[in-house]
Amino acid sequence: MANLVDEARDLQEEIVAHRRYIHQHAELSMDLPMTTAYVTEQLKKMGYEPQSICQSGIVATAGRKRPGKVILLRADMDALPITEDTEEPFKSTNGAMHACGHDLHTAMLLGAAKLLKEHEQEIEGTVKLMFQPAEETLLGAKTMVEAGVLENPTVDMTMMIHVATGMPIPAGLILTPGSGSFSATSDWFGIKIQGKGGHGAMPEMAVDPLIAASNIHLGLQSILSREMAAADSVVVTIGKYAGGQTANIIPDCAEMEGTIRTFDNAHRDFVKKRMNEIVEGIATAYRCTAEVTFGNGCPSVLVPKEGSVDFAQIMEGLFGASSLVSMEDIMPGGKLMGSEDFAFITEKVPGIMSVLTAGDAREGYVYPQHHPKAIFTEDVLYRGAAAYAGFALEWLQKQS
Ligand SMILES: [Zn+2]
Numbered sequence: 001m002a003n004l005v006d007e008a009r010d011l012q013e014e015i016v017a018h019r020r021y022i023h024q025h026a027e028l029s030m031d032l033p034m035t036t037a038y039v040t041e042q043l044k045k046m047g048y049e050p051q052s053i054c055q056s057g058i059v060a061t062a063g064r065k066r067p068g069k070v071i072l073l074r075a076d077m078d079a080l081p082i083t084e085d086t087e088e089p090f091k092s093t094n095g096a097m098h099a100c101g102h103d104l105h106t107a108m109l110l111g112a113a114k115l116l117k118e119h120e121q122e123i124e125g126t127v128k129l130m131f132q133p134a135e136e137t138l139l140g141a142k143t144m145v146e147a148g149v150l151e152n153p154t155v156d157m158t159m160m161i162h163v164a165t166g167m168p169i170p171a172g173l174i175l176t177p178g179s180g181s182f183s184a185t186s187d188w189f190g191i192k193i194q195g196k197g198g199h200g201a202m203p204e205m206a207v208d209p210l211i212a213a214s215n216i217h218l219g220l221q222s223i224l225s226r227e228m229a230a231a232d233s234v235v236v237t238i239g240k241y242a243g244g245q246t247a248n249i250i251p252d253c254a255e256m257e258g259t260i261r262t263f264d265n266a267h268r269d270f271v272k273k274r275m276n277e278i279v280e281g282i283a284t285a286y287r288c289t290a291e292v293t294f295g296n297g298c299p300s301v302l303v304p305k306e307g308s309v310d311f312a313q314i315m316e317g318l319f320g321a322s323s324l325v326s327m328e329d330i331m332p333g334g335k336l337m338g339s340e341d342f343a344f345i346t347e348k349v350p351g352i353m354s355v356l357t358a359g360d361a362r363e364g365y366v367y368p369q370h371h372p373k374a375i376f377t378e379d380v381l382y383r384g385a386a387a388y389a390g391f392a393l394e395w396l397q398k399q400s
């Protein structure tokens with residue numbers, strides 16, 4: 001299997017070209033016409049019959065020559081609404097930017113698609129390639145699951161890779177996940193506080209929603225400090241806090257928006273329940289009314305024990321033990337507080353989430369993902385392609 005890494009290295013230039021095209025044509029959420037046209041054309045050139053199963057969702061299969069299980073490899077293709085501020089010669093100039101590295105994922109999976117075609121006779125079962133839209137808006141994986149990506153043929157195992165930059169870690173390492181929750185659950189919320197506007201000089205005639213908002217902001221923090229165990233990892237962040245127009249007017253209403261992160265659906269439900277109670281109680285105490293609304297969120301990515309052991313063994317066989325890193329090496333506390341909509345897949349089918357390091361902060365890759373100056377090293381692209389293809393081939397062989 002070490003040969004597969006050499007074969008992938010031979011495709012490096014091609015994978016870089018894929019990455020640069022996709023990077024330069026960054027597109028958002030569910031609307032990826034240029035990206036999907038490119039991916040479809042490349043897959044057809046390799047001999048695949050790609051299917052569009054929903055808006056901007058592409059599936060192609062390799063293998064099916066021999067009986068066996070079905071493994072799904074997933075790449076996301078969407079960018080972020082950020083104006084790129086890098087010096088890359090292939091930078092995007094359309095107001096959207098691949099600042100999370102999904103362009104690398106798509107290019108790596110195209111590289112893997114080529115390797116799998118070349119090894120198609122050896123595939124002991126079926127490999128399904130999933131190119132999804134809208135990871136950043138948490139809509140893509142869910143939409144593709146609803147469109148049947150896990151059926152016909154029914155998927156037994158899944159795997160994805162996310163690149164990482166901006167940390168003081170050498171590039172080209174592969175994270176071997178432990179079992180259990182890999183990423184946090186994610187929920188968005190909005191709070192509307194209704195008071196009664198009035199003259200700033202006569203507060204007794206008004207009901208000030210900003211007083212209620214201030215106390216609600218502080219009150220919500222007590223859920224974490226007083227109601228959750230210290231070892232539980234929960235975040236409640238208010239990222240937007242708005243109300244009022246000018247100095248001498250008491251506003252009519254105030255608004256807050258924020259996000260909740262947990263690693264457990266029970267915590268997720270508990271935080272939401274307590275938020276409702278605290279917001280309503282504090283608003284009432286200050287003579288206001290308030291409403292909390294929750295937006296579409298996603299669960300945790302769950303990695304099964306057996307799959308994580310298989311993944312580590314296969315990656316060690318491909319790249320050697322010195323190329324592997326653990327979660328503790330990459331994330332403070334060994335947990336990813338970010339979320340991944342791949343969780344909608346691991347809710348149904350066992351799956352592996354891995355990380356490929358793609359930019360060492362000590363070597364100039366100082367900006368984190370989602371930053372307008374974030375850059376990634378392309379040197380690692382062939383490794384991602386080999387990891388995708390190698391895991392699929394070997395996992396299927398282990399099952400047969
Ligand atoms: Zn992202």
Ligand SMILES: [Zn+2]
Pocket residue numbers: 100101102135162
């Ligand atoms: Zn991402």
